[in-house]
Amino acid sequence: MAEFEPVLLRRVGKPNSQSIETYRADGGYRALAKAVNDMTPEQVVQEVKNSGLRGRGGAGFPCGVKWTFLPKDHPGPIFLCVNGDESEPGTFNNRILMEEDPHQFLEGVILACYATRASTAYIYLRYEYGSSFRVMQKAIDEAYANNLLGRNILGKDFHLDVFQHRGAGAYICGEETGLIESLEGKRAWPRIKPPFPAVEGAFRKPTVVNNIETLACVTHIIDRGAAWFKSIGVPPDPNNPRDAGSYGPKLYCISGHVNKPGCVELPLGVTVRELVDRYAGGVWKGRKAKGCIPGGLSMGFLTEKEFDTPLDFNAPLKAGCLGLGTAAVIVFDDQTSIVDVLYNSCRFFAHESCGQCTPCREGTAWMLKMLERMRHGRGRIEDLDILKGIADSIGIIPGTTICGLADGAAWPVKNAIAKYRQEFEEYIRRGQKSEEPTLAAAH
Amino acid sequence: MSVLSDEQRQRIMAYLPRYPRKQAVTLPALHIVQDEQRCVSHEAIREIADLLDLSPAEVNDTMTFYGFFRGEQNPLGKIRLWVCRSLPCMLRGGDELLETLCDKLHIRPGGTTADGKISLEFAECIGACEGAPCVLVDDEHRMNVTPDNVDALLAELRS
Numbered sequence: 001m002a003e004f005e006p007v008l009l010r011r012v013g014k015p016n017s018q019s020i021e022t023y024r025a026d027g028g029y030r031a032l033a034k035a036v037n038d039m040t041p042e043q044v045v046q047e048v049k050n051s052g053l054r055g056r057g058g059a060g061f062p063c064g065v066k067w068t069f070l071p072k073d074h075p076g077p078i079f080l081c082v083n084g085d086e087s088e089p090g091t092f093n094n095r096i097l098m099e100e101d102p103h104q105f106l107e108g109v110i111l112a113c114y115a116t117r118a119s120t121a122y123i124y125l126r127y128e129y130g131s132s133f134r135v136m137q138k139a140i141d142e143a144y145a146n147n148l149l150g151r152n153i154l155g156k157d158f159h160l161d162v163f164q165h166r167g168a169g170a171y172i173c174g175e176e177t178g179l180i181e182s183l184e185g186k187r188a189w190p191r192i193k194p195p196f197p198a199v200e201g202a203f204r205k206p207t208v209v210n211n212i213e214t215l216a217c218v219t220h221i222i223d224r225g226a227a228w229f230k231s232i233g234v235p236p237d238p239n240n241p242r243d244a245g246s247y248g249p250k251l252y253c254i255s256g257h258v259n260k261p262g263c264v265e266l267p268l269g270v271t272v273r274e275l276v277d278r279y280a281g282g283v284w285k286g287r288k289a290k291g292c293i294p295g296g297l298s299m300g301f302l303t304e305k306e307f308d309t310p311l312d313f314n315a316p317l318k319a320g321c322l323g324l325g326t327a328a329v330i331v332f333d334d335q336t337s338i339v340d341v342l343y344n345s346c347r348f349f350a351h352e353s354c355g356q357c358t359p360c361r362e363g364t365a366w367m368l369k370m371l372e373r374m375r376h377g378r379g380r381i382e383d384l385d386i387l388k389g390i391a392d393s394i395g396i397i398p399g400t401t402i403c404g405l406a407d408g409a410a411w412p413v414k415n416a417i418a419k420y421r422q423e424f425e426e427y428i429r430r431g432q433k434s435e436e437p438t439l440a441a442a443h
Numbered sequence: 444m445s446v447l448s449d450e451q452r453q454r455i456m457a458y459l460p461r462y463p464r465k466q467a468v469t470l471p472a473l474h475i476v477q478d479e480q481r482c483v484s485h486e487a488i489r490e491i492a493d494l495l496d497l498s499p500a501e502v503n504d505t506m507t508f509y510g511f512f513r514g515e516q517n518p519l520g521k522i523r524l525w526v527c528r529s530l531p532c533m534l535r536g537g538d539e540l541l542e543t544l545c546d547k548l549h550i551r552p553g554g555t556t557a558d559g560k561i562s563l564e565f566a567e568c569i570g571a572c573e574g575a576p577c578v579l580v581d582d583e584h585r586m587n588v589t590p591d592n593v594d595a596l597l598a599e600l601r602s
Contacts, residue, residue: 077463089529089568120461127474127511128569130582163461168470168509171567185469185495187508203463255531255572262573297530330531330572344530348567354508 006265007249008216012100018135020142023103029148031223032107035114036156039222044115048218050226052247057083057174057211058296058325060313062244063218067116069198070206079207080118081183081197082109082215084125084132085167085174088296089348090328093251093263094212098125098132101216102139106162108215110148111222113160116208121162124179127169136164171352175403176209177201178354189356190403217248233268234312246312246324253328254280257287257336273307275329287333291419295325297345298408300415304334320418322411338420339427340434342412343371349409360406363394367413379428384417446486447494451475455494465495469505473512482518520555520562522600525579529568536589537576541565543590547597561600 011017011026023029035044049064070078086094097105109121125133140162143149151159170188172178177191180202201207221229233247246268252275255261259281266279272292276282283289289304294311300321302309309319316324332341350368355361367390370383391414394400395407417424426432447455454475458468472491476483483491483506485499492499506512513519526532526541541552541563548556548563555562571577574586580600588596 086570087568090531090572091568092570092572095570126570127582128566128579128584131584133582161461165467166470166474168473168511169566170509170511182470183467184464185466186501186505203467205463253572255575256534261531261575293530328572330534332534336534340533341530344528344533348529351567 004249004266007220008097008104008213008251009101009263009265011104012096017100018102018139020103020139020146023101027223028103029107031219032110032114032148033154035111035222036154036158041115041117044111044222047226048115048221051217051221051229052226052245053214053217053221053229054244054246054313055211056213056217056250056326058088058298058323060324063210063214066198066210067112067208069196070116070208071199074206076117076119077205078116078118079202079205080109080113080116080121081176081179081202081207081209082121082123083174083176083179083209083211084123084129085171085179086129086212086326087126087171087174088298088326088328090255090293090330091253091296091326093253093326093328095129095132096251096263097212097216098129099135102136103143104219105212105216106136106139106143108218109162110143110153110160111218112208112210112215114158118208119159119161121160122183122202123162123164124167124173124183125164126167126173133164133166140164170354171348172354172403172405175405178403179209180207187354189354192402213251234310234314237314240314243314246314250311250327252279252311253326254331255328256292256331257284257289257333258282258331259284269310269312271308271310272302272329275311276307276331280331283331283333285333287335289331290334290336290338291332293328293330293412294321295323296328297330297348298404298411299323299325300411301419303419320415322407337427337434338416338423339371339374339432342416343368343375343434345412345416346371346409349405353405353409357401357403357406359394359400360409363390363406364409366390367409374428375434377431377433379424381425381428383428384421384424387413388417445490446480446484447476447490448479451479452494455491466497466501468495469497469502470509473502473506473509477512477519480518481520482513482515484515517553518555520559522560523562523564523579523581524600525564525566525569526552527567527569527571527575527577527579528565531568531572532575532577535575539590540576540578540588540593543593544597547593561597 016022053063054060173182178188182188197207236243236245250268264279291303346368350364353364391410455472492502571584577586
């Protein structure tokens with residue numbers, strides 16, 4: 001199989017990759033010129049629809065379809081919110097895109113606003129990404145100076161302002177309506193949907209929320225065409241009428257117990273095993289893997305035996321995971337205790353629960369307490385069924401919470417107990433303890 | 444006597460044209476204040492509220508939701524050093540790193556060194572997992588920080 005020629009990461013690591021001169025010399029802003037000169041906004045939307053691009057933020061919703069949810073002939077203003085709150089553990093591809101090639105993604109922002117007739121774009125950026133903030137601001141300033149932002153972009157009747165809005169350390173701001181509430185200056189409590197942001201979003205106006213990698217893909221779709229994008233990846237599963245296909249290049253993050261953690265760009269559909277063995281230098285220290293998180297912590301676990309699962313929008317679900325998520329793979333070796341891994345997950349979600357919905361606020365706290373008690377050597381076998389019971393009852397899937405954080409909190413619990421039950425039972429029966437800090441895998 | 448300087452007020456007001464509603468300037472205002480004062484005092488909350496036509500309770504509601512902001516009773520030191528404790532970092536020794544820093548700085552997470560220079564906190568995934576274990580020095584990543592090389596980092600922060 002021929003090596004995949006990077007598209008999104010092509011300029012990363014090259015000298016001066018952040019500057020507009022480098023970007024333009026490489027064909028940058030050609031897509032924007034094509035769009036504003038030769039295409040109507042509706043044609044841009046149609047091209048993105050035709051490409052089969054699905055959002056890269058975790059939900060995988062078809063991007064072009066989402067754009068069509070905006071009300072027709074709305075007097076405006078219409079807003080674009082860019083979700084730069086990348087906080088899913090294991091995920092760092094958007095940071096790389098912003099820090100190393102800001103104009104690629106910025107061009108996608110401008111194209112999206114042209115397509116959706118948005119007049120202002122807010123890049124909601126997590127505070128922790130200080131370098132990204134400074135690099136992006138330079139790129140935004142360069143774009144204004146080059147008639148690519150502001151009034152009469154490229155001489156057309158197209159005006160756009162782009163502002164960065166820095167967050168304050170809350171994972172829930174990655175949820176689209178939590179992000180909007182935070183942008184508006186309030187606590188980041190997600191909203192009940194419907195109404196969806198496309199109908200009533202930021203400042204009660206029609207709003208599209210898009211992920212950074214998704215917008216970087218938009219740039220290339222307009223540049224090279226929908227057919228090119230669709231030629232990469234995996235077509236829909238013929239046995240699954242709900243599968244919209246997994247098209248395009250994807251940035252896969254890989255971390256944890258591998259020799260070469262990093263970010264690699266491949267067509268959607270690479271298996272975990274290929275990713276680990278071929279691109280990440282294999283499991284570290286000559287060890288074997290016990291399992292991995294396949295798509296950011298919320299997606300749950302795949303055991304080593306499941307490492308031949310393709311990482312597209314369809315296959316992880318068949319293996320019992322919540323989905324592809326952010327395609328961030330975290331590998332843990334066979335000397336790692338699954339109890340320690342699940343404890344870390346429960347601690348994360350209990351900390352990040354925004355507190356609005358009782359099942360999530362209380363449920364994540366209970367699951368953490370139970371894992372803590374287990375790690376102090378006082379677990380009981382019946383705890384495993386209680387944990388499963390809690391996990392099955394919190395979230396939008398069981399219909400008990402406003403947003404999906406709870407589903408993300410629950411899935412690692414469900415998968416861990418189902419797939420590693422024997423290890424849990426042995427741990428409990430032995431009265432095993434784990435000390436803080438977890439010394440499980442450092443040596 | 445105003446807690447916010449004229450320069451801070453101007454910087455806050457400069458954000459107003461970006462948004463259709465003044466309340467949206469709350470987070471930028473809180474950042475502007477905490478960056479310099481190292482906390483957001485009650486008086487600062489009142490002054491921000493005044494600038495943004497909000498009630499102090501609304502500003503306080505937002506401020507206290509985000510663990511990022513410190514009240515006047517527990518201000519940050521000159522530098523905030525936060526150590527990631529999420530899964531990819533934990534798998535490569537993040538918890539040991541935090542413990543080592545607690546020992547070397549003689550403080551627990553949430554505390555500030557006696558000389559007021561460094562505040563130590565844990566963070567949830569900071570998005571630099573390829574360099575685990577990693578930390579943030581205020582808002583800049585430092586990757587591959589281990590108990591073995593942490594002394595160099597601390598020397599740099601103290602200088």
